[in-house]
Amino acid sequence: MELVLIGLSHRTATVELRERVAFSVEQARLAAHELRERGILEETLVLSTCNRSELYGVPPEDMPDSAAAMESFLASFHKMRPDELGGSIYRHRDLEVVRHLYRVAAGLDSMLLGEAEILGQVREAYKVAFDHGATGPVLNRMFQGALEVGKRVRAETEIGTRPVSVAFAGVKLAERIFGSLKNHNALILGAGDTGELVVGHLRDRGIGKLRVSNRSAERGRDLAGRFAAEAVAWEDLAQALAWPDMVVSSVASSEPILTRALIERAMEARGNRALLLIDLGVPRNVDPSVAGLYNVYLYNIDDLQEIVEQNKKARAAEIPRAEALVDEHVAKFLTWQAGVSTTAVLAGLRQRLAAEREAFLAERAAEFAHLPEADRARVAKMLDEFLDRVLLDPVEKLRGERELRRKLQNLEALRDLFHLDTGKP
Amino acid sequence: MTNYFVPATLACYAASLGFYVRYLYAPKRAIGHAATFALAGGLILHYFALLVRSRAIHGIPYDDLTGSLSLFAWLLAATYLGLELVHRQKTVGAFVLPVVLALFACAHAFATPGTAAPPARGPLFAFHVTLNILAYAAFALSFVASLIYLIENRMLRDRRLGPVGWRFPPLEALERLSRSSVGVGLVSLGIGASLGFVWAHRLLGRWWNGDWKVFVTLLIFAAYATYLLLSRTGTWRGARASLVCVGNFVFVIFSYSIVNLYLSRFHRFF
Numbered sequence: 030m031e032l033v034l035i036g037l038s039h040r041t042a043t044v045e046l047r048e049r050v051a052f053s054v055e056q057a058r059l060a061a062h063e064l065r066e067r068g069i070l071e072e073t074l075v076l077s078t079c080n081r082s083e084l085y086g087v088p089p090e091d092m093p094d095s096a097a098a099m100e101s102f103l104a105s106f107h108k109m110r111p112d113e114l115g116g117s118i119y120r121h122r123d124l125e126v127v128r129h130l131y132r133v134a135a136g137l138d139s140m141l142l143g144e145a146e147i148l149g150q151v152r153e154a155y156k157v158a159f160d161h162g163a164t165g166p167v168l169n170r171m172f173q174g175a176l177e178v179g180k181r182v183r184a185e186t187e188i189g190t191r192p193v194s195v196a197f198a199g200v201k202l203a204e205r206i207f208g209s210l211k212n213h214n215a216l217i218l219g220a221g222d223t224g225e226l227v228v229g230h231l232r233d234r235g236i237g238k239l240r241v242s243n244r245s246a247e248r249g250r251d252l253a254g255r256f257a258a259e260a261v262a263w264e265d266l267a268q269a270l271a272w273p274d275m276v277v278s279s280v281a282s283s284e285p286i287l288t289r290a291l292i293e294r295a296m297e298a299r300g301n302r303a304l305l306l307i308d309l310g311v312p313r314n315v316d317p318s319v320a321g322l323y324n325v326y327l328y329n330i331d332d333l334q335e336i337v338e339q340n341k342k343a344r345a346a347e348i349p350r351a352e353a354l355v356d357e358h359v360a361k362f363l364t365w366q367a368g369v370s371t372t373a374v375l376a377g378l379r380q381r382l383a384a385e386r387e388a389f390l391a392e393r394a395a396e397f398a399h400l401p402e403a404d405r406a407r408v409a410k411m412l413d414e415f416l417d418r419v420l421l422d423p424v425e426k427l428r429g430e431r432e433l434r435r436k437l438q439n440l441e442a443l444r445d446l447f448h449l450d451t452g453k454p
Numbered sequence: 455m456t457n458y459f460v461p462a463t464l465a466c467y468a469a470s471l472g473f474y475v476r477y478l479y480a481p482k483r484a485i486g487h488a489a490t491f492a493l494a495g496g497l498i499l500h501y502f503a504l505l506v507r508s509r510a511i512h513g514i515p516y517d518d519l520t521g522s523l524s525l526f527a528w529l530l531a532a533t534y535l536g537l538e539l540v541h542r543q544k545t546v547g548a549f550v551l552p553v554v555l556a557l558f559a560c561a562h563a564f565a566t567p568g569t570a571a572p573p574a575r576g577p578l579f580a581f582h583v584t585l586n587i588l589a590y591a592a593f594a595l596s597f598v599a600s601l602i603y604l605i606e607n608r609m610l611r612d613r614r615l616g617p618v619g620w621r622f623p624p625l626e627a628l629e630r631l632s633r634s635s636v637g638v639g640l641v642s643l644g645i646g647a648s649l650g651f652v653w654a655h656r657l658l659g660r661w662w663n664g665d666w667k668v669f670v671t672l673l674i675f676a677a678y679a680t681y682l683l684l685s686r687t688g689t690w691r692g693a694r695a696s697l698v699c700v701g702n703f704v705f706v707i708f709s710y711s712i713v714n715l716y717l718s719r720f721h722r723f724f
């Protein structure tokens with residue numbers, strides 16, 4: 030029962046290379062099918078995200094170098110020369126495959142430590158392979174374990190709780206003040222890249238209403254269309270500020286757009302309801318003295334960046350706890366694997382002894398020729414009973430062995446001594 | 455008689471606190487439900503614990519420190535549970551349950567033998583005291599919510615959320631919770647105090663007995679009513695109103711401790 034993984038990720042390959050070896054869902058199905066058709070793997074699964082492409086598999090017993098065959102397949106599938114993949118490919122075997130997958134599912138191998146999307150991607154990849162019949166008992170067990178460890182790491186550690194992007198930090202701050210954003214509104218001034226990301230997150234979090242205002246009316250309408258928002262004329266900005274709970278500003282301007290006087294008037298008009306100002310502009314769009322106004326929460330790009338840095342550190346501090354959970358689940362997999370191996374090795378041993386008994390009796394047949402058939406059968410039965418008695422104690426001891434390492438050593442010894450061909454754990 | 459409901463209640467509240475704290479870290483639906491169910495279980499067991507004591511003294515257990523604090527804890531937990539169900543905001547539980555647990559533990563750590571209720575008391579009097587304690591419990595809840603509001607607001611304004619800031623409930627939820635609990639407190643205090651006047655009139659033949667407790671209770675009512683009004687005005691909504699709410703609780707503590715122990719002639723209900 031060997032496990033093999035080959036793949037490349039953001040740690041080993043450039044984005045150009047990752048793009049070339051990415052699999053669509055249909056391609057993943059096809060690749061899994063071909064890998065099994067060609068006899069390279071018995072069980073297989075393709076995991077492809079924007080940051081990694083990996084082939085997981087259980088090769089047949091007689092496959093001498095499955096990883097090389099998988100690598101060659103990967104190159105040919107994407108119509109590339111094997112040397113183009115060259116140093117970007119990593120290979121893992123057996124326990125390292127399990128550990129790698131569990132770390133991936135836990136977000137420990139992600140570009141953004143602890144990101145949540147990867148768990149959904151692993152789940153989807155497993156579903157595709159399972160539905161297609163590409164997985165078997167080993168990969169099923171391993172991927173179910175991966176989903177479990179991914180969920181536990183997110184539930185039991187804080188590796189994914191705090192925002193680590195400026196845009197998401199802005200939205201999470203809004204939730205600190207307003208709670209659910211469904212009944213709240215946001216006004217977007219201008220639209221830089223980060224501003225667009227904020228809008229995306231606001232939409233994801235179910236923001237009630239969005240309005241957009243831009244100096245150029247045409248660009249404002251364009252942005253409003255793109256964000257599915259309502260356009261507000263730039264000239265009406267002073268009145269418009271009475272409406273939103275959150276203002277995200279990223280306007281190219283050398284002078285602050287939102288002055289203290291403007292916000293003071295807005296706060297008066299809105300009855301001092303809390304107002305969150307996210308200033309993504311450089312130079313700043315909001316007069317810093319606005320931060321002193323009652324019920325106004327002002328965050329500029331540096332403030333958000335500082336929050337992100339703090340949160341990244343907090344996430345990094347959770348790595349040991351997440352790794353401990355990974356270790357726990359790797360050990361669980363190993364225990365399961367050893368259980369499966371024990372059954373297989375003992376079955377092989379019994380088969381081997383039965384064959385030896387048959388051979389022994391055949392060799393000595395002449396000595397028993399004078400015995401009636403019933404007595405010969407009785408001798409054969411007695412030999413069976415003797416072998417059962419000899420095996421009884423070691424089998425019980427092997428099954429009952431609590432220390433995994435010792436159990437695996439014993440299994441390995443049995444395989445070697447009796448030449449059992451049951452596949453290594 | 456050994457009251458087995460006391461350790462069972464303690465265990466349920468402790469479990470509920472554990473789940474609420476866990477919920478702060480991992481706001482999963484199942485954990486939230488577990489916290490709420492454990493709290494509900496604790497409330498039921500706590501009710502039976504109070505009932506056992508009630509039967510022992512043949513009355514509602516508010517005549518001594520044990521009974522009064524225990525009843526206070528029960529009403530605080532019940533008020534919180536009610537408001538949690540209304541506002542669907544479970545994160546405050548992690549801050550309220552320690553108070554409930556502390557009150558309950560104190561009540562039973564210094565347990566005194568139940569004493570028989572004095573004569574001349576009846577349902578009217580029982581409602582008067584129970585509703586007043588409910589009002590105190592509701593004000594305690596608003597105090598906790600407002601205190602968290604002030605801390606979180608300071609963190610947000612200083613742009614330093616730190617490790618705990620991300621786990622606090624949203625400011626608006628805290629504001630709503632505080633207002634709702636003050637609303638509950640004012641209604642109970644209003645009815646409870648009125649019943650007190652009626653009872654005094656029946657017993658003494660006059661509505662007003664000039665007791666310190668009455669003065670302070672009216673002061674508390676006025677203070678919280680002012681908070682409720684101010685919290686909806688533009689100038690005061692938010693941190694200022696929360697500060698008022700936190701300050702008001704000083705009167706409640708004063709009334710519940712100094713006034714009861716040293717100043718009042720008629721009110722010594724613990």
